[in-house]
Structure formats: structure tokens, C-alpha cells
Amino acid sequence: MSSFHDLLMTWPAERRRAVVESISTDQVQRALHKDSLSPTDFLALLSPCAAEHLEAIAQRAHALTLQYFGHAVNLFTPLYISDVCTTQCRYCGFNARNQQKRTHLSPEAAAAEAKLLHDQGHRHLLLLTGDAPKLSSPAYLGEVVERIKPLFASVGIEVYALTEEEYAMLVAKGVDSMTMFQETYDPALYAWLHPVGPKHDYRFRLDAPQRAAKAGMRSVGVGALLGLTPFEQDTFATGLHAWWLERNYPGVDIGLSIPRICPHEGSFEVQHAVDDRHFVQYVMALRCFLPRCSITCSTRESAVMRDHLIPLGVTRVSAGVSTAVGGRATQEASPTGQFEITDHRSLPEMIAAIRAIGYQAVIKDWEDPTASSAATACA
Numbered sequence: 001m002s003s004f005h006d007l008l009m010t011w012p013a014e015r016r017r018a019v020v021e022s023i024s025t026d027q028v029q030r031a032l033h034k035d036s037l038s039p040t041d042f043l044a045l046l047s048p049c050a051a052e053h054l055e056a057i058a059q060r061a062h063a064l065t066l067q068y069f070g071h072a073v074n075l076f077t078p079l080y081i082s083d084v085c086t087t088q089c090r091y092c093g094f095n096a097r098n099q100q101k102r103t104h105l106s107p108e109a110a111a112a113e114a115k116l117l118h119d120q121g122h123r124h125l126l127l128l129t130g131d132a133p134k135l136s137s138p139a140y141l142g143e144v145v146e147r148i149k150p151l152f153a154s155v156g157i158e159v160y161a162l163t164e165e166e167y168a169m170l171v172a173k174g175v176d177s178m179t180m181f182q183e184t185y186d187p188a189l190y191a192w193l194h195p196v197g198p199k200h201d202y203r204f205r206l207d208a209p210q211r212a213a214k215a216g217m218r219s220v221g222v223g224a225l226l227g228l229t230p231f232e233q234d235t236f237a238t239g240l241h242a243w244w245l246e247r248n249y250p251g252v253d254i255g256l257s258i259p260r261i262c263p264h265e266g267s268f269e270v271q272h273a274v275d276d277r278h279f280v281q282y283v284m285a286l287r288c289f290l291p292r293c294s295i296t297c298s299t300r301e302s303a304v305m306r307d308h309l310i311p312l313g314v315t316r317v318s319a320g321v322s323t324a325v326g327g328r329a330t331q332e333a334s335p336t337g338q339f340e341i342t343d344h345r346s347l348p349e350m351i352a353a354i355r356a357i358g359y360q361a362v363i364k365d366w367e368d369p370t371a372s373s374a375a376t377a378c379a
């Protein structure tokens with residue numbers, strides 16, 4: 001099996017640009033009537049030409065979302081357990097150069113925070129750390145997971161890139177999903193944005209979702225940070241990455257996340273901000289290209305935007321979010337979060353909002369057959 005990197009290399013900027021510039025209305029219409037879209041069809045739906053057909057794309061995206069997911073919308077909540085970071089991503093508030101109080105929760109403190117989220121009704125939890133592989137080591141993550149797994153049906157991770165053996169160890173402890181943001185698929189820009197630290201290794205990060213799939217992860221997610229490159233560039237590469245994973249690992253649930261860059265403390269200037277119209281076009285194009293993939297929309301987006309994206313393709317949303325470490329059940333806490341969130345709704349408020357638009361809020365859609373789970377369904 002060739003690698004995703006090999007596939008990505010067959011789509012250099014000149015080829016992408018040439019395809020985008022040649023897209024006609026006919027090609028957009030044809031893509032909307034196909035059962036299975038090619039990468040070129042996906043690019044057609046991302047093109048400026050497709051922007052003139054948003055209503056038709058919306059209808060197709062809506063129909064496919066209903067066909068594959070019904071009215072179900074899955075809920076999860078993130079738990080940041082460490083904001084210690086050795087990397088200097090130029091766009092991030094946790095950047096190692098930012099002088100701020102850092103918090104690294106002990107496994108006991110992380111478990112206390114998680115218990116509180118469990119008591120609020122959450123059953124799908126996503127653990128997050130900064131890039132500090134020595135302090136927030138795989139062994140540390142494993143210890144946290146061991147403590148909290150009995151409380152949650154699903155425990156996911158969104159941490160630095162791990163080896164296949166490390167992913168396998170965490171799967172054995174009870175982790176069932178991982179998300180890896182490539183941030184940008186442009187290697188030169190990637191190198192500039194991540195000048196030092198473990199994250200500097202573009203290829204190691206790019207291949208992390210594949211390693212996780214090989215290690216037995218039930219669900220693997222990818223995403224780019226929208227706003228770093230011209231619109232069609234990273235959106236296309238992200239869809240292509242999910243498409244490649246889906247074809248090569250048919251037993252793994254492949255998901256996509258769609259974060260748009262947020263303001264943070266620091267001075268990063270967003271060069272290619274994605275406006276709302278392009279953002280919606282991206283979600284709909286993803287749904288048409290990858291009808292079976294989950295699409296996650298975080299609280300970076302407003303309540304209005306998140307609610308409107310559900311009928312168009314979003315199938316997974318977070319609730320009761322804080323991007324700061326600690327402070328719920330423990331005294332230890334960082335004063336600021338990784339980024340400013342826009343949608344502050346609690347779990348009950350999210351459930352009510354999802355029901356109000358005619359959809360079903362799903363607290364739990366998975367039972368780990370090996371776990372003696374106290375994570376009972378409660379929606």
C-alpha cells in the first residue's frame with residue numbers, strides 16, 4: 001500500500017489550481033449526481049464555480065447526511081489535562097514562548113475533573129494535552145485513561161503524534177478514538193509555523209492517523225486549521241486524507257474536524273481567513289465526498305453556525321466546553337484557555353438546541369465490549 005504522502009504528492013499546487021480554474025457548471029452538476037465522488041469531483045465542489053450552486057450542494061449534503069446518519073448528532077466534551085508545551089506553534093495560545101502559568105494535572109486530579117463531567121451527564125470524553133512528550137508521556141496518558149475509563153463509554157485523545165506501539169498501548173488501556181490535526185498540509189508553511197519541538201516533524205505527524213488505525217483505534221479523525229492557506233489547499237488535502245484512510249482502513253471510523261483559526265494572545269496574523277460562505281461550502285463538499293465520515297464542529301464556532309451546519313453535514317458537536325486546564329473540581333487551574341470559545345452552551349442546553357431543530361442528541365453510541373462500564377446511557 002502506498003502512503004497518503006505519496007497520494008498528496010500527486011496533487012501539487014499547480015495541478016490543483018489548474019483543475020480549479022477549469023471547473024465548469026456541468027462538472028459541478030455531474031458531481032452532485034454521482035454515487036461516489038473522485039478527488040477531482042471534491043475539488044469541483046470546493047471551487048469558485050461551485051460557489052454559484054450552493055443551494056444544490058446543500059440539498060445533496062442534507063440528503064446524504066440523513067441517509068447515513070439519520071437525525072443523530074453525537075455529543076462529547078473535551079478535558080484539557082495539561083497545557084505544558086515544548087512546541088512553538090506560531091498561532092497557538094499554549095505556545096511555549098508565551099509566558100503564562102501552566103498546569104499539568106496529576107492522574108488523580110484529571111480523574112476528579114473527569115468525574116465531574118461524568119456527573120454532568122457526559123459519556124464521550126476527549127483528553128487533550130500540549131506537546132510535552134516527556135511530561136505528558138504515553139505512560140501518563142495511560143494512567144489517566146485507566147482511572148477514567150470506567151466512567152465513560154468512549155475516551156478519545158487529541159495529543160502529540162505517537163508511535164504505533166504507543167497507540168496500541170493506549171488502545172489496550174481503553175482509548176478508542178484519536179484526532180490528529182495536521183494544521184497545514186503545506187510542508188514549507190508547516191516548517192515555518194512549527195519551528196521547534198517534536199511537532200516540527202511534518203511527516204511523523206502526517207502518518208500518525210495511519211499508525212493509530214494500524215494500532216487498532218476504532219475511530220480516527222483528521223483536520224487542518226482553516227485560515228493558514230488559500231481556501232482550496234488545506235480543505236482539499238484534509239478531505240483527501242480522510243478519503244485515503246477510509247479506503248485503506250475500511251474497518252475504522254474515519255472522521256473530520258473543521259476548526260477555523262481563532263484569535264489568541266500573541267500576534268499571529270491570519271493570512272487566509274475563511275469566511276462563513278466558504279466555511280459552509282467546505283462542510284457541504286466534505287459531506288458529498290465522504291458521506292460516511294463523521295464531521296465534528298467545535299465551540300470555536302457560534303451557536304447559530306453550529307446549529308445551521310447540522311442539517312448540512314455536521315454529526316458531532318462538543319458541549320460544556322472549557323479549553324483551560326483544571327478549575328472544575330481541582331484548585332489547580334490555568335488562567336487562560338488554548339483559544340477563545342464562542343459557543344458556551346452546557347450539555348442540557350446543547351441537547352435542547354439539537355432537539356429544537358428536529359434532531360436527536362446522542363450521549364452515547366458505543367459500548368466498549370471489554371470494559372466493565374459504569375457509563376450508562378442517559379439521553
Ligand code: SF4
Nearest residue numbers: 085089092094095131
Ligand atoms: S497547537 Fe498544540 S503543540 Fe502547538 S503550541 Fe498549541 S498546544 Fe502546543
